[in-house]
Amino acid sequence: MMGGSLKLYYDLMSQPSRALYVFLSKNGIPFQRCPVALRKFEQKSPEYIANVNRFGKVPCVVNNDFRLAESVAIVRYICREYAVPAHWYPTNNSLQQARIDEYLSYQHLNIRADVSLYFFCTWLNPLMGKEVDREQADRLRRRLDKGLNFFEQVLLENGAKPFLTGDQLTYADLSAACEIEQAKIAGYNPCTERPHLSAWMAAVREQTNPFYDEAHKYVYRLAPEHIPTPTVPCDDDD
Amino acid sequence: MMGGSLKLYYDLMSQPSRALYVFLSKNGIPFQRCPVALRKFEQKSPEYIANVNRFGKVPCVVNNDFRLAESVAIVRYICREYAVPAHWYPTNNSLQQARIDEYLSYQHLNIRADVSLYFFCTWLNPLMGKEVDREQADRLRRRLDKGLNFFEQVLLENGAKPFLTGDQLTYADLSAACEIEQAKIAGYNPCTERPHLSAWMAAVREQTNPFYDEAHKYVYRLAPEHIPTPTVPCDDDD
Numbered sequence: 417m418m419g420g421s422l423k424l425y426y427d428l429m430s431q432p433s434r435a436l437y438v439f440l441s442k443n444g445i446p447f448q449r450c451p452v453a454l455r456k457f458e459q460k461s462p463e464y465i466a467n468v469n470r471f472g473k474v475p476c477v478v479n480n481d482f483r484l485a486e487s488v489a490i491v492r493y494i495c496r497e498y499a500v501p502a503h504w505y506p507t508n509n510s511l512q513q514a515r516i517d518e519y520l521s522y523q524h525l526n527i528r529a530d531v532s533l534y535f536f537c538t539w540l541n542p543l544m545g546k547e548v549d550r551e552q553a554d555r556l557r558r559r560l561d562k563g564l565n566f567f568e569q570v571l572l573e574n575g576a577k578p579f580l581t582g583d584q585l586t587y588a589d590l591s592a593a594c595e596i597e598q599a600k601i602a603g604y605n606p607c608t609e610r611p612h613l614s615a616w617m618a619a620v621r622e623q624t625n626p627f628y629d630e631a632h633k634y635v636y637r638l639a640p641e642h643i644p645t646p647t648v649p650c651d652d653d654d
Numbered sequence: 655m656m657g658g659s660l661k662l663y664y665d666l667m668s669q670p671s672r673a674l675y676v677f678l679s680k681n682g683i684p685f686q687r688c689p690v691a692l693r694k695f696e697q698k699s700p701e702y703i704a705n706v707n708r709f710g711k712v713p714c715v716v717n718n719d720f721r722l723a724e725s726v727a728i729v730r731y732i733c734r735e736y737a738v739p740a741h742w743y744p745t746n747n748s749l750q751q752a753r754i755d756e757y758l759s760y761q762h763l764n765i766r767a768d769v770s771l772y773f774f775c776t777w778l779n780p781l782m783g784k785e786v787d788r789e790q791a792d793r794l795r796r797r798l799d800k801g802l803n804f805f806e807q808v809l810l811e812n813g814a815k816p817f818l819t820g821d822q823l824t825y826a827d828l829s830a831a832c833e834i835e836q837a838k839i840a841g842y843n844p845c846t847e848r849p850h851l852s853a854w855m856a857a858v859r860e861q862t863n864p865f866y867d868e869a870h871k872y873v874y875r876l877a878p879e880h881i882p883t884p885t886v887p888c889d890d891d892d
Contacts, residue, residue, distance in 0.1 A: 510735060514722050
């Protein structure tokens, strides 16, 4: 237990940063907020790379002298070092833990990649002055459609499972929801014609609020008008 | 301990399949070999998806009624359920475990993606009748160069660290080595002008042989002549 000294380096524009921010906040784990502005490439500064995260990414935690990157590794570490309700990542249930690990490994080259590639192609690249390749955007949109359909139909079993690995919220759900929210910024509503995915996202949000909304305030603000989002004040400087 | 009934579904052309095959073999964990021919798309067959892995991928294990995909999740599960020497994934050392988790999470969108994208573009796509896009191939080659340079210079600290997370071989090393070997099939020698990476790969191989060579027999055979590889007989049908 080294709560007082835990520093979280994050940007609320980063999906895994948001998941970790919500996870720490919801579980009452005290942490020092260390915002890193991706829009200013602060994560690539020599100081950040030398002193915080050699990968030049967010999120990262620093606990006394121990620096750890990668949200999934961080959550496992937090669950060992702090008092966290067992449902998040039940270390006393090998099969359930395996099922959560399976999703948290699977996501990188699937849901995370599906959403991020579409987001980069249609939102971030144009912001950086690069023209949108329509053919590529269409291809990535179909890939995202397919990934989210699989998520709803197979992983959530069309609503038969309220959460990804069963009846209880785990870190896999929080991680997945924060990834999927990102698509809204790019004008893609993941909930459209996906009632089970919508119900699941609403449940993840409901069980982690007010922190979920706090972490998503910029997502909500940046999403275009045709995508309904809650109104959350954005008045701080992180 | 449910050793006798463990089934491994794998293809030795798949990097994480090889890592898991070597890991189980080296640790004397009995398993039933269930080869899945990626070249025949057997991993996409309705039977495989319904009865083995809903993701339609390899590797996967089935232990009695429990099915688990994703090599990283599988290794953690095996380390909990079977007697595995602690150095592979020391569950009694939180910081060391965190460092291994960090690499195993990081790898997906970095070393694994770096190697796979180059391999797909320059070797697999042409095999499937698709022309190589030279511009894309050059870009992916530069990405792979950069990823492997980072691996050698930062992760291995230019040889100051014999293994990825310190003095001992862990699953992170085995996973990484099996990914990096794949580049050889595409005619890219990861060891060229990287003495520390070469020494590390030789150490991973040496500590896990004869299983490492057995798992890489097709890689060795498919690598073009200008890339030196050991001679290993390929006389079985997996």
